[in-house]
Amino acid sequence: MPTSSHRRSRPERRTGRVPVVTVVAVAAVALVVSLVVAFLPDSGGGGARAVEPVAGAQVSGSPTATRTAVSPSPKPKPSPASPSATATPSATPTGAAGASGASGSSSRSSAAAPAARTASGSAPSAGRIRPGTAYQGVATSYDIGDGNGACSYGPTSDVMTAAMNTADYETSKACGAYVLVRAGSGASITVRITNECPAPCEPGQLDLSRQAFAKLAALSAGRIPVTWSLLSPSTSDTVSIRYKTGSTQYWCGIQAIGHRNPLARLEVRTSAGWTSLARTDYNYFLSEQGAGCGGTIRLTDIYGEQLTVEGIAVRANVVQSTRVQFARH
The missing domain is CATH 2.40.40.10 (RlpA-like domain)
Known part of the structure; x- marks a missing residue:
């Protein structure tokens, strides 16, 4: 009976293989389905976010993923001489800001250096004689x-x-x-x-x-x-103002003395605002109708710097100190 029972069990085992294969197939399908579900964007698994940059689904959305996707090289920092090193900064806000800042910084540094300032045309009001020119x-x-x-x-x-x-x-x-x-x-x-x-x-x-x-x-x-x-020399002198002989509140000539840089313009404040006075070949600025005579004066040098002077009364042929001076270039 054991033998007979054992023999009968073999066909049952052979016939039982079909359900096993089916179960295996079903299990495989279930595994595939679970994997697909696991890798869907809605899944909260860390593995899904790790795969997305490789597939290009959310490259720009994750800075970490962007750096990983953009730089396939195992080196943490690309060579500055390589095209990728040039492209990477320009493609990111930080890199773009850095480039702009460097340009702005280079430009400010140039303006601080005497030769660079003059050579770069930093004297907008200069006449025939321009700084930085031999x-x-x-x-x-x-x-x-x-x-x-x-x-x-x-x-x-x-x-x-x-x-x-x-x-x-x-x-x-x-x-x-x-x-x-x-x-x-x-x-x-x-x-x-x-x-x-x-x-x-x-x-x-x-x-x-x-x-x-x-x-x-x-x-x-x-x-x-x-x-x-x-x-544009070093000097301890300050600018002085002198009204021409014969000047009054109705007509005046104004002269600036001791300015470090050539003077480009002299203006007086009137009820209509700042008024630029005409310059004579004997180096006085004239207010033919007396506008601004005895009022606030504004001096501008060839570099565009302005000095505003108040409290200079109309005192003909008297040199009056202002205690101010243009910057050195």
């Missing part, structure tokens, strides 16, 4: 007498002065400018423009005081080739 010309000499000249600054004990040719004098725009003059020998001097040199002085020519010329060459040389350029 001018070729000749130097001659003359007896400056008491130091007074076309700029109407009056007598002075300062002998390191010069007269600018008419073209570059430019209706007194050159008045008060500090100029570095270099000779072919390598000698150099700094002079202040206080006068105009009319024809036959030619563009580029400087007529130096004899004392200044003598520091570059022997007076007997008479005429020497030079290179000169505008300076």
Whole structure:
């Protein structure tokens, strides 16, 4: 009976294989279904988020996934010389901001350096004489007498002065400018423009005081080739204001003295706002109808810096200090 029972059990086992295969198939299908469900976007499993970047479903939505997907290389940092290193910063807000900041930073650094500031055109109100430019010309000499000249600054004990040719004098725009003059020998001097040199002085020519010329060459040389350029020197002086002789509240001429940088504009405040006064070739700014005479004055240098001065009364031919000065460039 055990044997017979055992024999009968084999067919039952053979016939029982069909249900087993079916169960295996059903189990496999169930496994596949569970895997599909597990990998659906709605699933909260960490594995699903790990797969999404590879499939490109949410690359931009996850910074971590973005970095992983963009950089297939196992190296944590790409080489700065590689195209991917260039593309990665520009594709992200941080990288873009950094690039912009660097440009802005480079630009600000350039503006802080004297040569870069002038070379980059940071003197919007400059006339013919521009900072950062070397001018070729000749130097001659003359007896400056008491130091007074076309700029109407009056007598002075300062002998390191010069007269600018008419073209570059430019209706007194050159008045008060500090100029570095270099000779072919390598000698150099700094002079202040206080006068105009009319024809036959030619563009580029400087007529130096004899004392200044003598520091570059022997007076007997008479005429020497030079290179000169505008300076924004260190100085302890402050700007002063002087009203012209004959000035009243009904008519006045105003002059600025001792400014570090060439003056581009002088304005007075009136009921209509700031009014720019016309500049004469003798270096006074005139208010023909008296507008603003005795009121607030605003000075602008060639770099665009403005100084506002108040409390300067109409006192003809009196030099009045303002206690302010333009910045050095």
